[in-house]
Amino acid sequence: MLSSIAKPFAALALAAALISIVLAALGASPLGVFAALGEGAFGNWYACVDTIVKSTPLVFTGLAVSLAFSGALWNIGADGQLTIGAIAAGAIGPHLANFGHAIAIAIILAAGALGGAVWGGVAGWLRARRDVNEVISTIMLNFVAVQALSWVVHGPLMEPSRAYPTSSPIAPAARLEFYFAPSRINLGMLLAVVLAAACYLLLFNTGAGFELRAMGRNRRAATFFGIRIPALTFWVMALSGALAGLGGAVQVSAISHRLYEKLSPGWGFEAIAVALVARLNPLGIIPAAILFGALDNGSQAMQRTQGISPELVQVIQGLVILIILAFDTPAWSGLREQIFGASHDAAAVPPVAEMPDA
């Protein structure tokens, strides 16, 4: 038996071994590639900052997904909600020049959250009132959001010279500043961490969060005990959308400063993996998102220095995540409990044998 500490490392070792085989088969040096991965992700201050910057949108979308999934609402639409949030932020951003910095930031972030909330809320309303499966509605709304972004940057929000399919840059007042430039570190990640803590408190320390988890575990029982499923469904989807939309607004405010097509490389979809790796625990979302961000960041360095093709980078990412999930046994939960305290996830607790009556 491997000890509970050794097992996760065994998983990583297995991942490394598998990937080494793939790399060796393609004629690359596994050691060099791993060194480049680590170097690129955490090798120096800028690499670390960049990893954090790349993880930030994943924390927002990961939280959005984990909140909805906790209520068994399968929100596959975080990408669309983030996109609409970004559009709202990008649309209002250029008009905030006359506001103070704090107010402009508050407005642009509120706009993003509102946009995402509307997008998530539509799916929630459809589920609550018309019994439209949210998987279908959120996927469809993703398509609409992506095309809406494409349309606004070619149409109503296109920059004045009309040379590039981008929107006008947002006012400097509405930009989240970089600290220690040229690093891109900004307050977005701090906001994400605060929100993760807030989501954790909401889920596990409030009556509403309890109702949400009860709905997720057993909808019928929740109905019998007077939990108002339709209202809860709507509000959770709206809140989930707001979190994703906020992620879009932070991206616009801090990093991109304008809108362009394909703003999101699929943060809303990667978020599903992030949320599941974190077992839907909002606090677990942060390390999970950083893991994904680090793989993403490190793999770009790998590409540069080792000449690994971008496709292979994705293969490596996929393998790492798969192996982590495959080894997600009670041993992992044990480690998680040491890090985050006792798990609130009942499924993570090993089953107790039936106890006889009397």
Added chain:
Amino acid sequence: MLRANAITKRFGRTLALDAVDFEALPGEIHALVGENGAGKTTLMNVMAGSLAADRGEAVLDGRPLQAGSPRAALAAGIAAVHQSPMLFERMTWEENLALGGFDTGAGALDLEAVATRARSLAAKLGFEMPPAAATVENRSVAERVRLEVLRALSFDPRVLILDEPTSVLAPSELTAFLDLLRSLRGEGRIVVLITHKLAEAIAVADRITVLRRGRVVARTTPAQTTEEQLAGLMIGEIVPQPAASATPPQSGDPVLQIENLTLDDHTGRRILDRLSFRVAAGEVVGIAGVDGNGQTELVELLAGARHPGSGKITVLDGSSGSAMAVIPQNRDLDGLILDMRLWENLILARPLRERVTSHGWLNTSHAIELCGELIERFRIRAPGPETIAGALSGGNRQRLEVARAIASQPRVIVAHNICRGLDLAATAEVHRTILDFSAGGGAVILISSDLDELLAICGRLLIISRGKIREMNPGERDPQRLGLLMAGARD
């Protein structure tokens, strides 16, 4: 011959079976009786291959059965009907049966043929099948059990093991069901009937094996024993007194008034038809009926989980709807959230949730403390409030549900088939708790398909049939006549 040789099975620290020997002969109905947790179901699961024993083996006609393989057991001719129906909720009954032996398995799935074979077998057994292509999720518990029995029989098994099949059957269905078991015996099959209805065991079985706490304590025949003796063997101490006599009717002020309650389903079929009745404080009102006559919907309406088409439910005495506590019939699906902790299940009840919540914040330690007190007070056998509800046995799950209802201090408790699957001791205890509640001025509506239970503790009796309700006069307590009325007879 089916034999179990010195079967031992341990769950964690609990010894479920302790070197149990069991045998049943062809052409025999063998009753296996015992309290909840005595190990009956575990023994069945070992013989049917759903569980591997720690020690010992099951042998059919001299050939040991492969441990832990339901497929091998089925191939050898052992079919089991489980207590909690193992059906696919979202599939139609035909599809569910197609997974049994009705489908020839050659080429394309022929649901028509499955349905035809099922209907002809059901006709022989005196069952009626649900309408074509009805999904299981909307069928009553009794219908689900019938489907399971049919599915088991479709394999044409040499051994049929049934776990508490009769607890959900209506009196009118019971006779036909016992006849069915006799005819299976007549064909030379081995029938193992797990039950704690001792009268039934004595009526139908050739031999009886009594289990207590994982050990065989007696092997006997109906001729050599009595119900009292069996009950004593099962419990191993003094038989609990049946709950005190029925409560007198109309002993207090009216608490609940139901007027012209009407409900149609989405196809426009009338489920409940102008229901009107009152319940007074301190009264236990029984609603007798065969499952599927509108009881579930009535409970949903009373719980506020559903809105009536027309009519009114009024809790008198100025209080609002939260004055009602509901114990739904299906504790695993409706009443509890099995993968949540005990204290979380407790605060599912809104009044309790409100008690441990202030300004929206949940006071977890308060909830855990409350749960600990209830575990103690209602003698729920669990390690503590942090236990997952699914780790509790059926009887303890029901204690938790009753504890939750009482703790929410309602004016009215609506309890639906609450003693289904519980043994004598647990049933008596639940009944006593309910009667204590009514003695303290609470009103109780007890909805059940078990007439014995209703006659034992209800002061007033209503009968529900096809969504209509009728009140019985205090004197009308003849079980046979009530049984007929439940089955829909008019006089």
